[in-house]
Amino acid sequence: MTDPKLWTSETVAADLERAVHEHRLPPGTKLGEDDLAEAYGISRTIVRAALLALSHRHLVELKRNRGAFVAQPSVREAREVFEARSLLEPRTARSAAERMTDEELDLLRANIRDEHAALDAGEYGRALFLSGQFHVEIARIADQTTVEAFISELISRSSLIIALYWRRRAALCETQAHHALLDAFASRNGALAEQLMKSHLLDLVASLDLRNVSQPPTSLREALNR
Template structure:
């Protein structure tokens, strides 16, 4: 008889989503090893599905796989860190422009809700959650622009951005830039494509300047702390 409550049937996507979310929220640090049977135990599936999930995450740059050695949460180099944001600068301003032209009232509601949640998270001191929501805000704009391929690329870039921020972010306590998001929303609501494009570009360049050049080593995480069974 299949188990009903203890270990729900998890799909590859479930595993990817939960691990990705944990990385985005900085509950798992870069460099953390992801052993296959350990992850399998946590999610109640065999190594087969875990391997698929890890390979999928590796494709997004969130995980590094070393042959015969295993998977680790990726540690982007400083060079890669800069490239991530430089690439975002190439893609996202145009996306913001397209979003400004396409955004409906319903879309604006969704964006405002995102910001509200982000603020709440910050008020509760959950910086990791706020960071994840901030990433989702950017992704939501690509969705509004209805640019599937760019949305997919942006998904990868935002994942990597989370790692970059974990490794190279200067201001630990940063209230970050929710103000920039507010301004963006205003431009989108006004259908001001030029302004949306400019704001997005400035916003990203601003983030880029706030990366610290010296890389602090980070301690790997124990998976069982993150997913208590």
């Protein structure tokens, strides 16, 4: 993290977002301004701008006079995030399938290959990140920058949701669904891609434990609105 590189608020935010996405920074982690400033070798000014950006993406929660924490999405929020994804992603997958070039198809293939490699190497965080990038890449291929930005945010938030609510099951169901999507893309079958994405998202929520019991409030304080 202490690269000789020149950090800006954008690069710091991206670096932190990736760390969150890869579960190196679990939900609830305190992100102290001084700590980060020292870690990156910059002043608190830049750190604050980065944290502000992440809070706007709902990846970080800012508590007045108490600091920044990696967000802990509620069960409610978890449902909403996947509800939003189900509105955006299936149609976007259809558009992508209809515009897909061979080069873009190769990019998606490479993504799945890298994810496999990461899994084999035991790098689960990296595999999770790549799995998310697959979805973002689809939005990019659909050539819808605006929708892509929304999906990108939702994907990152989904990573937090998975960290909190994932229940152990088969680990490879993910790549299976992505393989099926890839086939639909390869045959430029938009309707199929839309349907597969819809099912994929339903499978994802089904793999979560979103019962209302045992809400995350790690501390009693959280349970009582500070």
